[in-house]
Amino acid sequence: MIEKVVSDYLVVGAGAMGMAFTDVLMTETDATVTIVDRHSHPGGHWNDSYPFVRLHQPSSFYGVNSRELGNDTKDLEGGNAGLYELASGTEVVTYFDQVMNQQFLPSGRVRYLPTSEYLGDGLIRDLISGIEVVVDARKTVNATYMNVTVPAVTTPSYDVMEGVQCIPPNELPSITTTPDGYVVIGGGKTAIDSCLWLLSNDVNPEIIRWVLPRDQWMLDRAYIQPGPEFADRVMLRQVETMEIVAASTSLDQMFDRLLENGALLQLDPAVRPTMYRCCTVTSVELNELQRISNVVRLGRVRQIGLHDIDLDDATVSTSPNTIHVDCTADGLARRPIRPVFEDGLLTLQTVRTCQQVFSAAFIAHVEATYDGETIKNELCTVVPHPDDTLDWVRTTLENALNSIKWNADPGLKTWLSNARLDGFSGRGAPRQAAGPSGDDLLGRIREVTPSALEKLAAYLDEGRKVN
Numbered sequence: 001m002i003e004k005v006v007s008d009y010l011v012v013g014a015g016a017m018g019m020a021f022t023d024v025l026m027t028e029t030d031a032t033v034t035i036v037d038r039h040s041h042p043g044g045h046w047n048d049s050y051p052f053v054r055l056h057q058p059s060s061f062y063g064v065n066s067r068e069l070g071n072d073t074k075d076l077e078g079g080n081a082g083l084y085e086l087a088s089g090t091e092v093v094t095y096f097d098q099v100m101n102q103q104f105l106p107s108g109r110v111r112y113l114p115t116s117e118y119l120g121d122g123l124i125r126d127l128i129s130g131i132e133v134v135v136d137a138r139k140t141v142n143a144t145y146m147n148v149t150v151p152a153v154t155t156p157s158y159d160v161m162e163g164v165q166c167i168p169p170n171e172l173p174s175i176t177t178t179p180d181g182y183v184v185i186g187g188g189k190t191a192i193d194s195c196l197w198l199l200s201n202d203v204n205p206e207i208i209r210w211v212l213p214r215d216q217w218m219l220d221r222a223y224i225q226p227g228p229e230f231a232d233r234v235m236l237r238q239v240e241t242m243e244i245v246a247a248s249t250s251l252d253q254m255f256d257r258l259l260e261n262g263a264l265l266q267l268d269p270a271v272r273p274t275m276y277r278c279c280t281v282t283s284v285e286l287n288e289l290q291r292i293s294n295v296v297r298l299g300r301v302r303q304i305g306l307h308d309i310d311l312d313d314a315t316v317s318t319s320p321n322t323i324h325v326d327c328t329a330d331g332l333a334r335r336p337i338r339p340v341f342e343d344g345l346l347t348l349q350t351v352r353t354c355q356q357v358f359s360a361a362f363i364a365h366v367e368a369t370y371d372g373e374t375i376k377n378e379l380c381t382v383v384p385h386p387d388d389t390l391d392w393v394r395t396t397l398e399n400a401l402n403s404i405k406w407n408a409d410p411g412l413k414t415w416l417s418n419a420r421l422d423g424f425s426g427r428g429a430p431r432q433a434a435g436p437s438g439d440d441l442l443g444r445i446r447e448v449t450p451s452a453l454e455k456l457a458a459y460l461d462e463g464r465k466v467n
């Protein structure tokens with residue numbers, strides 16, 4: 001006979017989003033929650049991360065709302081020196097373990113089913129014992145919809161011939177024989193991390209080849225910082241960005257100006273990026289990456305043989321003693337938008353660009369506070385992950401529209417200002433610059449925002465017609 005578990009909510013996925021969602025339910029309701037996940041520990045894909053992974057945003061606004069992550073200190077060395085700490089993958093996993101074992105489980109309101117697969121209709125099978133349980137829940141929360149994939153658990157999307165050395169970044173620190181060279185494949189954050197890791201281990205940049213299907217616009221992490229010492233700088237950057245948008249005469253001219261101003265960064269001044277995926281770097285990291293001159297911009301890899309790499313646009317040579325580092329898994333897949341709230345089902349998605357944990361916590365607060373799916377869905381307009389240049393326009397516009405809507409609701413405004421995970425206005429944000437400079441910046445942003453948003457909407461409209 002299958003055991004039946006009764007619970008208010010069934011949360012499928014104990015990744016960062018499922019954890020951040022449950023945390024707010026724990027704080028703001030007296031609901032009971034069953035959490036199921038295939039992994040043996042909470043934290044989702046962070047369990048499969050490469051050993052040198054770090055957050056690419058400060059720890060101060062990552063994790064769950066109710067518990068600090070990290071020590072609120074600044075890095076003293078490395079590419080992030082002088083800026084607020086970035087938790088390592090191990091720290092993130094330990095943190096989620098503590099949230100589960102020191103907060104959720106002792107509350108007596110959470111039942112956690114690790115190493116278990118959700119099969120649908122409330123049915124869960126333990127992957128080790130094979131024992132099945134059925135959860136009878138008022139609501140099911142799908143915290144798996146964002147479909148994050150990481151190289152360690154994905155096979156490359158191209159063919160790899162027998163004998164070729166092709167590894168995920170996880171295996172880089174285990175290399176025992178120095179190869180002829182390294183080929184890093186991919187244009188995202190994982191590829192950047194792998195290149196930086198090789199350089200930080202004194203690998204000669206001449207023997208690193210970087211296969212970059214698309215260049216990306218990057219954000220300068222120095223302007224994504226909490227703490228009062230960064231307040232003026234961060235706010236000024238936001239004001240200037242909106243002023244550039246409002247004054248721009250075309251989409252291209254706007255990107256030129258954003259580049260000159262430093263609001264956006266690019267790897268090679270001669271190559272216009274076509275991709276935007278919220279990637280952050282510091283100027284030190286960017287300078288390091290620019291030491292790699294052998295950048296292959298010939299499309300995606302189709303096949304790696306012992307002596308050749310076939311790409312979309314050409315074939316380049318390689319060797320059996322070259323290590324190919326596969327960084328092509330899509331950690332930020334674009335998913336079709338679904339309503340967040342449907343009858344008995346919540347589908348967690350981003351309501352602020354690339355801010356998954358904030359979004360999950362916000363959705364939980366809306367769930368706990370408002371009645372009726374219409375109003376809840378109105379408050380939780382989904383802002384899907386960005387991918388291309390036009391998505392910078394779209395996400396800047398949609399984030400701003402969501403913020404304006406939220407701040408018009410006094411209850412939500414108060415919640416946001418107390419939310420640790422809100423890196424823009426909450427406890428994780430830089431404190432407002434005090435005195436005349438702060439007032440001046442606030443005045444400037446209020447004045448320019450309407451015309452900037454109008455301009456963004458027009459560019460988006462134009463761009464959609466062209467595409």
Ligand SMILES: Cc1cc2nc3c(=O)[nH]c(=O)nc-3n(C[C@H](O)[C@H](O)[C@H](O)COP(=O)(O)OP(=O)(O)OC[C@H]3O[C@@H](n4cnc5c(N)ncnc54)[C@H](O)[C@@H]3O)c2cc1C
Nearest residue numbers: 013015016017037038044045055056057117118144148331
């Ligand atoms: C290298 C890297 C760095 C990143 N850095 C940042 C950062 O600095 N800041 C930031 O905000 N974001 C960052 N991200 C984005 C990150 O993906 C999100 O912050 C967040 O971790 C996503 O969590 P999730 O819960 O959506 O997904 P996941 O971590 O994928 O969790 C989903 C869980 O669902 C489980 N699951 C799926 N299907 C089932 C099933 N049928 N039954 C049982 N369990 C199931 C999976 O086992 C998994 O544990 C980074 C991502 C990567 C890859």
